[in-house]
Amino acid sequence: MVFVHVTRRRIALLAVVALVVVAGCSGASNQAGGSDDGAKTGQTGGVGSYYDATGDRIVVREARLKLRVENFSQTFRSTRTIAKQYGGYVGDRSQDTRGDWAEGRMAVRVPPENFSDARDDLAALGYVEDESVSVKDFTREYNNREERIADLEKEEAALERLLAQTNETDEANRIRDDLRDIREQIRSLESEQQSIEQRETMSTITVNAHEPVGEQPPRNYRSSFGFDDAFLKAFYGGLTAVKYVVVFFGYAIPVGLALLPLGAFGLGLVAGFRRIRRVVSTVLSPETATDDDPVERVQQRASDDTEQGSADGDDGDGESQNGG
Structure with missing residues (x-):
């Protein structure tokens, strides 16, 4: 059961x-x-509205604007005002400032029904250099x-x-x-x-704004006078030089210690070779061979005496003739 x-x-x-x-x-x-x-x-x-009982499609639009503006700070304040006007807000923001020149990025989020109007007002803040709009359907x-x-x-x-x-x-x-x-x-x-x-409740308009490029200073710009940049550059240059010196000796010292025995061995070989060469040249020298042979030494002395006697005789005959 x-x-x-x-x-x-x-x-x-x-x-x-x-x-x-x-x-x-x-x-x-x-x-x-x-x-x-x-x-x-x-x-x-x-x-941009999400799906509900009325049959609306789930479509969201996102836009990117690249603007050239006269004053970035003023543009940011205007962007915040426009976002608030259309029921949105400014989300992520980044800014790069070099002296009096600035550029940056702002992410504006507004309700989807206000997307087009907000985009038009934001584009009017400067000269539109580039724009892209993406449409995504999640229905x-x-x-x-x-x-x-x-x-x-x-x-x-x-x-x-x-x-x-x-x-x-x-x-x-x-x-x-x-x-x-x-x-x-x-x-x-x-x-x-x-x-x-x-994600679809608020549409996103990303604004990349920059001031005129002709007024853009170099990236290493810090002040109008430039002394702080010079001192900092010299300081960091000195640190870089010290770093390379330390790196050089860090490599050279271990290598030198490893090659020291080989160098000593090589010097020993060179010194021994020179000593052997000196001994061989001394043994094979003619003067050394004459000095070392007694027979040749006696014969050489006899020959020298004979030549000396002949020379003395010739000198005596010459003096007798002169006296006569």
Whole structure:
């Protein structure tokens, strides 16, 4: 009997899920048809408005303006006034100032129905050098997500009814797990829907404004006189030189220590080679060979005495003739 009871509940659960799927498919076809009809009869929704019961399309426009203005500070104040006038505000802002010259970026967020008027007033603040407008349609994505949420809510209600009727602990635990998963999916989808609605509630106009380029000083500009730039440049130049010196010695010292033994060995080889060369040249010298041979030394002395005697005889004969 227990087996039959559990089987009947499983069959009932499958039947409920099948009914939910069929209902979801029919609802999706009906909503798709209504959406197509709305598109054919005219897109009456305001540009940038999020989807609601009147059939408005989910369309958002974003614009980017590049303006050349005479005074950036005055332009920023005017931009803030225009945003407030059309029910919006100035969000992110960045500015780069060099002396009396300035440029910057401002993100203006206004309601979508005031997008065109706000854009025209912002463009009138200066000369428009560049402009781009992007249009994004989230209608299909939003509708698909809404249909998915509706199907999950029907399945959640069916499981809740089934949970209230079951008496089996295991079956109840399984149903609770399924409910937990379904509710988590619903929360995630609703969070995404809210994110889209928040993004589309306010349209964004990004304004990039700069003063005339001819009045733009160099990027390293700090003052009209320039002494602070000169001192800072000299200071940082000195630090750079010291850095390179430290880097040079950081490389040179380890390399020098590594090459020191090799240098000492090379010097030893050179000194030994020179010493050997000196000894060899001394041994092979003719004067050294004559001095070292006794026989040649005696013969050389005898030859020298003979030559000396002959020279003395010649001198005596010459003197006798002169006397006669």
